[in-house]
Structure formats: structure tokens, C-alpha cells
Amino acid sequence: xxxxxxxxxxxxxxxxxxxxxxxxxxxxxxxxxxxxxxxxxxxxxxxxxxxxxxxxxxxxxxxxxxxxxxxxxxxxxxxxxxxxxxxxxxxxxxxxxxxxxxxxxxxxxxxxxxxxxxxxxxxxxxxxxxxxxxxxxxxxxxxxxxxxxxxxxxxxxxxxxxxxxxxxxxxxxxxxxxxxxxxxxxxxxxxxxxxxxxxxxxxxxxxxxxxxxxxxxxxxxxxxxxxxxxxxxxxxxxxxxxxxxxxxxxxxxxxxxxxxxxxxxxxxxxxxxxxxxxxxxxxxxxxxxxxxxxxxxxxxxxxxxxxxxxxxxxxxxxxxxxxxxxxxxxxxxxxxxxxxxxxxxxxxxxxxxxxxxxxxxxxxxxxxxxx
Amino acid sequence: xxxxxxxxxxxxxxxxxxxxxxxxxxxxxxxxxxxxxxxxxxxxxxxxxxxxxxxxxxxxxxxxxxxxxxxxxxxxxxxxxxxxxxxxxxxxxxxxxxxxxxxxxxxxxxxxxxxxxxxxxxxxxxxxxxxxxxxxxxxxxxxxxxxxxxxxxxxxxxxxxxxxxxxxxxxxxxxxxxxxxxxxxxxxxxxxxxxxxxxxxxxxxxxxxxxxxxxxxxxxxxxxxxxxxxxxxxxxxxxxxxxxxxxxxxxx
Numbered sequence: 001x002x003x004x005x006x007x008x009x010x011x012x013x014x015x016x017x018x019x020x021x022x023x024x025x026x027x028x029x030x031x032x033x034x035x036x037x038x039x040x041x042x043x044x045x046x047x048x049x050x051x052x053x054x055x056x057x058x059x060x061x062x063x064x065x066x067x068x069x070x071x072x073x074x075x076x077x078x079x080x081x082x083x084x085x086x087x088x089x090x091x092x093x094x095x096x097x098x099x100x101x102x103x104x105x106x107x108x109x110x111x112x113x114x115x116x117x118x119x120x121x122x123x124x125x126x127x128x129x130x131x132x133x134x135x136x137x138x139x140x141x142x143x144x145x146x147x148x149x150x151x152x153x154x155x156x157x158x159x160x161x162x163x164x165x166x167x168x169x170x171x172x173x174x175x176x177x178x179x180x181x182x183x184x185x186x187x188x189x190x191x192x193x194x195x196x197x198x199x200x201x202x203x204x205x206x207x208x209x210x211x212x213x214x215x216x217x218x219x220x221x222x223x224x225x226x227x228x229x230x231x232x233x234x235x236x237x238x239x240x241x242x243x244x245x246x247x248x249x250x251x252x253x254x255x256x257x258x259x260x261x262x263x264x265x266x267x268x269x270x271x272x273x274x275x276x277x278x279x280x281x282x283x284x285x286x287x288x289x290x291x292x293x294x295x296x297x298x299x300x301x302x303x304x305x306x307x308x309x310x311x312x313x314x315x316x317x318x319x320x321x322x323x324x325x326x327x328x329x330x331x332x333x334x335x336x337x338x339x340x341x342x343x344x345x346x347x348x349x350x351x352x353x354x355x356x357x358x359x360x361x362x363x364x365x366x367x368x369x370x371x
Numbered sequence: 372x373x374x375x376x377x378x379x380x381x382x383x384x385x386x387x388x389x390x391x392x393x394x395x396x397x398x399x400x401x402x403x404x405x406x407x408x409x410x411x412x413x414x415x416x417x418x419x420x421x422x423x424x425x426x427x428x429x430x431x432x433x434x435x436x437x438x439x440x441x442x443x444x445x446x447x448x449x450x451x452x453x454x455x456x457x458x459x460x461x462x463x464x465x466x467x468x469x470x471x472x473x474x475x476x477x478x479x480x481x482x483x484x485x486x487x488x489x490x491x492x493x494x495x496x497x498x499x500x501x502x503x504x505x506x507x508x509x510x511x512x513x514x515x516x517x518x519x520x521x522x523x524x525x526x527x528x529x530x531x532x533x534x535x536x537x538x539x540x541x542x543x544x545x546x547x548x549x550x551x552x553x554x555x556x557x558x559x560x561x562x563x564x565x566x567x568x569x570x571x572x573x574x575x576x577x578x579x580x581x582x583x584x585x586x587x588x589x590x591x592x593x594x595x596x597x598x599x600x601x602x603x604x605x606x607x608x609x610x611x612x613x614x615x616x617x618x619x620x621x622x623x
Contacts, residue, residue: 005478012475016468023463207459215423215453216476217445 006222013226018233030195032238035188039242042184042307043250046177053079054140055101057086066112066121070151074105079143096130103140104128176309178253181246182334183306185239186326189265190297190306192235193272194279197227198293201280205371214370224277224364228270235269236262255340264336264343264350268329271353274360275325281368300326325360328352376401376436376523376554377422383430384417384578392417393578394431399523399571404545404555406569408562413575415558416456419527422556423453436522449477452521452553456528458512460500467496469515477519490514490544491621506537506621513544517553524548526557530564535613540621542568563610 021027058080060071075082083101086092092104104127111123127144129137204210213223246252254261275296283289301307303317304326310318321327332349335341343350377399384392392414399405407415420426422433424444433440440447460469470483487493490510495503503511509529516524526545530538538561545568549555559565565572566586573583582589 009475009478012471016464016472019468020461020463204461208455208457209459209461211425212453212455212459213476214425215448215451216473217448217478218476 006219009218010222010225010229013223014229014233017226018230021230021234027196027234031188031192031234032241035184035191035238035242036245038187039181039184039245040249042180043177043246046175046180046250053081054103054136054143055081055083056140057083057092057095057101057104058107059087059089059092059104060107060111061109062107062111062113062123064112064121067107067123070107070112093128096128099133102129102133102136105140105144177246177250178334178338179305179309180307181242181250181252182330182337183304183309185242185265185333185337186304186330187301187306188238188242189235189269189272189329190301190326192238193231193269193274194276194293194297196231197273197276197280198283198289199280199286201277202283202286202289205369206285208371211371220365220368224361224368227277228273231273232266232269236265239265252338254337256336256338257342260343261333261336264332264346267350267353267357268332271325271357271360272329274357274364278360278364278367281364284369284371300324303327305330323352325353325356328356374401375399377405377556378434379418379422379431380433381431382418382421382428382433384414384421384426385429391578392421395575395578395580396431397573397580397583399554399556401554402549402552403570404549404557404568406565406572407556407558407575408560408565408572409558409575414578415575416527418575419525419556419558423451423525424448449519450522452516452519452524454509454512454516454524454526454529456531458508460508460511460515462501463499465497465499466492466511469500469511470518473515474518479519481518486514486518487511489547491540504537504622506533506540509533509537509541510544513548517548521553523554523556526555528558528560530559530561534622535610536617536619536621538564539614539619 021031056074058071058074060067071082074080083092083095086095086101086104089104089106092101095101096104106126106128108123108126111125112121113123114121125144125148127137127141129140201210243252243254247254276293279293279296280289283292303313303321304310304324305321306326310321310327313321328349332346332353335346335349336343375398379398380396381394382392382396383390383394391412395414395418407418409415417426421428422435422440424440424447428441435447436450438446438450464472466487467483470481470486474481474483484493484496487496490513492507492510492514495507500508500511513526513529529545530541533541542564545555545557557569569586571583571585572589573580574589575581584592
């Protein structure tokens with residue numbers, strides 16, 4: 001057979017196994033629905049995490065108009081979630097000890113009253129917090145201080161000579177969901193590319209289907225290539241659906257170029273599938289495939305930033321995990337999708353994926369067994 | 372007719388220091404149905420698998436149509452068709468697609484309908500293999516093994532587990548394949564099958580060929596050695612009764 005005929009064989013195998021995917025409910029569940037469930041769960045957990053909010057109890061002992069207005073403002077604002085049940089100090093303290101609220105804001109009796117000789121209302125609010133959450137308490141204090149500063153300014157009191165102003169920048173900032181989304185894409189590539197072959201290959205070997213193919217002149221590279229192509233086709237479908245759901249329901253903002261995202265995704269699918277082909281191709285049966293697969297996949301999933309961002313890890317662990325095969329996939333997808341980078345900008349990631357591709361397929365070809 | 376298509380010489384296979392195939396030699400002529408018989412563990416399947424390029428050859432040589440199996444396994448794969456002991460196909464693939472897949476593996480284009488018609492599965496062209504009966508699966512396997520018009524066709528215990536109707540049907544099919552000029556080499560446990568179907572048989576035991584001739588000659592030689600068995604006057608046996616009562620028509 002010449003090379004053209006051999007590639008024709010690859011394309012027919014690709015077509016037939018891709019078509020088979022659309023009849024296989026189980027493969028569709030693990031390839032499409034399963035990552036989608038993760039997306040919805042993690043997406044829901046992360047949505048709204050842009051706004052930091054505090055659970056507080058507000059105890060207003062003052063009768064002034066001013067304090068009533070302030071309490072209403074606190075209740076309506078986004079920063080504070082005012083607990084409705086904690087109406088007395090004892091109840092509030094009890095809730096705080098159970099960590100259900102972060103702090104207690106006390107407005108004393110004379111808060112907001114006009115003191116003799118003053119033309120504006122004044123008062124000092126108290127913030128009570130536990131020792132165990134002093135960080136939160138201090139943040140709470142400064143947030144409230146900021147609120148009061150605006151009040152002071154409005155009331156016509158001259159501004160203090162020194163002040164600090166924080167300013168929020170909203171340009172291209174990454175939300176927690178942006179990190180999660182790239183991680184979840186990585187998860188679905190692993191699901192299809194590794195869990196697929198390590199489940200399917202031992203079964204194909206057990207039934208003698210691969211053995212039967214071995215009596216034909218088909219070569220290992222042809223079989224690998226066909227598997228890679230059909231995997232890329234089904235993987236792109238799965239990932240397109242996840243993009244659609246993320247954009248529609250979790251306000252994913254795609255800053256990058258879709259064509260570049262697709263190219264990088266295919267490249268990544270090829271590389272990750274190599275791990276599955278190596279494990280599934282090496283294993284004689286599922287008793288060999290499953291443990292080896294789990295030993296390789298689970299540490300990689302956690303260390304490569306699939307479920308939580310890698311920057312939360314200690315530095316030494318980041319330095320190690322940056323070289324795992326899945327890490328450049330997730331980083332690259334995040335840089336392209338949410339940070340609007342281009343393929344030329346992610347050369348380090350591309351290089352690492354390419355390097356792993358060579359290593360993994362060299363191993364996969366060597367260890368592959370048809371029975 | 373007497374052209375040699377398969378030549379096996381001093382073939383040997385060793386597992387754990389034990390020769391499961393022990394220096395066997397035989398030749399198969401073009402266009403014949405050649406049977407390899409023997410009890411379980413005699414080395415039939417191992418011999419077949421070495422000829423089919425599936426097992427490494429530990430000693431001796433095999434040539435098919437002049438091609439050395441050990442040296443050019445890929446060339447050999449292109450001219451042989453293989454029917455495994457238990458045919459298995461990936462589920463959720465139509466029969467037409469399975470035919471297309473095997474044709475692609477051999478690098479040929481075929482008409483799936485014609486091939487399936489030839490094994491009486493034309494009306495199942497859009498079925499999945501998981502919905503086939505045992506006999507239908509064997510016939511499907513034969514169709515898949517013949518997509519590339521092989522010179523030699525190997526069947527490993529093709530009728531094991533089939534009902535009498537399906538067995539007879541498969542015999543007809545094997546003869547039909549032979550009539551198209553394909554050399555057939557098969558293993559079997561059923562001696563009646565070998566007697567009816569095979570032009571010549573080799574009987575194997577403990578890795579050796581202990582007899583090789585036409586079924587008729589083997590019986591004559593046995594009788595010459597003075598063998599006699601209790602004479603029966605009946606001109607029929609239970610098998611004939613069964614077929615007479617239930618008919619030859621294929622079930623399912």
C-alpha cells in the first residue's frame with residue numbers, strides 16, 4: 001500500500017469510529033455530559049465570587065434618623081449581608097462563635113445625634129469580632145471606615161490632610177470562574193483522552209477485536225492516527241458545548257481568537273490522548289489499566305490546576321507541577337480564552353505540549369500490544 | 372491442482388520450556404479444504420496462529436504462496452483471511468460499516484451488500500453485530516475475512532456451539548468459498564465434519580502430527596490394521612433423525 005492508500009484507511013477508520021460515538025450513550029455521557037455537570041457545579045460555586053461580602057449583625061441602639069438611614073443603607077448595600085435573626089448582642093455573639101457571622105456592628109445610643117455646639121451629626125460605631133477572625137474584623141473595620149469617610153465628606157467636614165484612595169481596575173481581570181473554566185476544559189480533555197482508552201482498550205483486547213485487526217495489514221500508526229482524529233472531532237464537540245454553556249450561563253468572556261483556541265485544543269487532545277493510548281495499549285486487561293490510569297491521572301488533575309488554580313499551591317509545588325503534561329494545556333487554554341493571548345504568546349506552553357507529545361507517543365508506540 | 376500453496380517445515384513453538392508445537396511439517400495444496408484435528412491442547416490453534424503471523428515462530432519455517440511468514444508478515448497478511456475462534460465485532464457498528472472497516476484495513480474498496488448477500492446476511496446490512504445469532508456472527512466473520520479476496524482462508528473451530536442447521540449451512544458456505552478458488556485451512560473438534568468437508572486432514576496430538584491423509588485413506592489404513600467395530604445395520608444415525616424432523620432450514 002502506498003502512503004495515499006494508507007491515509008485513506010486512516011480516514012475511513014476515523015469516520016467510522018466518530019460515527020460510532022454518536023450511537024454510544026455511555027461514551028457521550030463521559031465525554032460530554034460528565035464534564036458539563038462539573039462545569040455547572042463549579043460555575044455555580046464561583047458565580048458572584050467577584051463581590052466580597054460580609055455576614056454581619058447590626059445592633060442599632062440609637063433612635064436618631066441618621067442611624068436608621070445608615071442601617072437601611074447597610075442592609076441594601078452589597079458589601080454587607082445583615083443577619084435578620086441576630087437582634088440582640090447575646091444572639092449575635094452566639095452566631096459569631098459558630099462562625100455564621102463575621103462581625104457585629106454596634107451603633108451606640110447617641111450615634112448620629114447632634115452634639116451641643118455641632119452643626120452635623122456624629123458618633124462612633126463599634127465593630128466586634130472574634131480573635132480567630134481578626135483579619136476579617138480588620139477588613140470589616142476599614143470597609144466601614146471608608147463608608148463613613150464618604151458620610152463625613154458629605155456632611156461638610158473638611159477632609160483630613162492625609163488619605164488613601166483605592167481604585168478598582170476592571171480591565172481584563174480574571175475572575176475565579178475564568179481559572180476554573182480552563183481547568184474544566186483540561187478535565188474534559190483528560191476524561192476523553194485518558195479515561196476513554198483505558199476503559200475501551202482492555203475490552204477490545206478481551207473480545208479479541210484488536211487481535212483480529214492485527215491479522216490485517218493495518219499498522220499501529222494508522223490505528224493511532226485514526227483514534228487521534230476521531231478523538232479530536234468528539235473532543236471539539238464536547239468543548240464547544242462547554243463554551244456555549246459557560247458563555248450563556250456563567251458570563252464567560254472570551255477575549256481570544258476561536259480559531260487559535262481550536263488549534264491549541266486539537267494539539268492538546270492529541271498529546272493527552274497519547275497517555276491513554278500508552279496506558280490502554282500497554283495493559284493486558286482492566287485490572288492493569290485502571291490502577292495505572294488512576295495513579296497517573298488523579299495527581300495530575302489536582303497538581304495541574306484543574307479544580308483550583310495552581311497559584312494557591314506552595315512555590316516549590318508550583319515549580320514541579322508546571323512541567324506536568326496537563327499544566328501547559330490548562331494554562332494555554334486560559335491564556336488564549338480569557339486573557340486574549342495569541343499562539344505566539346504561549347510559545348512556552350506550545351513547546352511543553354509538543355515535547356510531551358514526542359515523549360508520550362514514543363512510549364505509547366513501544367508498549368502498545370494488540371492483545 | 373497439485374500446486375503447493377502452504378509449506379510448513381519443522382515448525383516449533385516453545386512455552387515455558389515445553390514444545391507445544393514440536394517440529395511439525397506439512398504441505399497444503401491449492402484449492403483444497405485442509406483440516407487440522409486433535410484433542411484440546413494438541414497445538415492446533417498455536418500452529419494456526421503462527422501461520423497467521425499472530426505468534427512468533429520459535430523454529431522452522433512457513434511459506435505461503437512462496438512468501439516467508441517470519442520475514443514478510445505484512446505481505447502475508449495481505450493474502451490470508453482469518454476467522455478467529457470466537458468472532459467479535461465492536462458493537463454499535465452496522466454490518467456494512469464493519470465490512471467497510473475491514474476493507475479499509477486491507478486497503479481495498481468493496482461492495483458491502485454483495486459480500487453480505489454471499490453469506491446470506493444481505494437483509495441484515497443495517498443491523499448491529501450484537502443482534503446477530505451465533506451462526507450469523509460466524510457468517511459475518513467469514514464475509515469480513517474475505518473482503519480482500521485472500522488466497523488462503525483460515526478458520527479456527529468455526530462450528531463450535533452452533534446448532535445442526537447452522538453447522539450444515541456453514542459447511543455449504545465453506546465449500547462455496549473453496550469453489551471460488553480459495554484454499555481453506557480449518558481446525559475442528561467434530562470428526563463427522565472433517566470427514567464430510569475436508570479433502571485431507573492432519574491429526575495432531577501433543578504438538579506432533581501423528582497422521583496426515585485423506586479421511587478415506589485414514590479409515591482404510593485403520594481397517595487394514597485389523598480394526599473392527601460392532602457392525603450396525605442401521606443406515607442412519609441420530610443426526611439424520613434430527614435433521615429429518617427439524618429440517619435443514621436455518622433458524623432465526
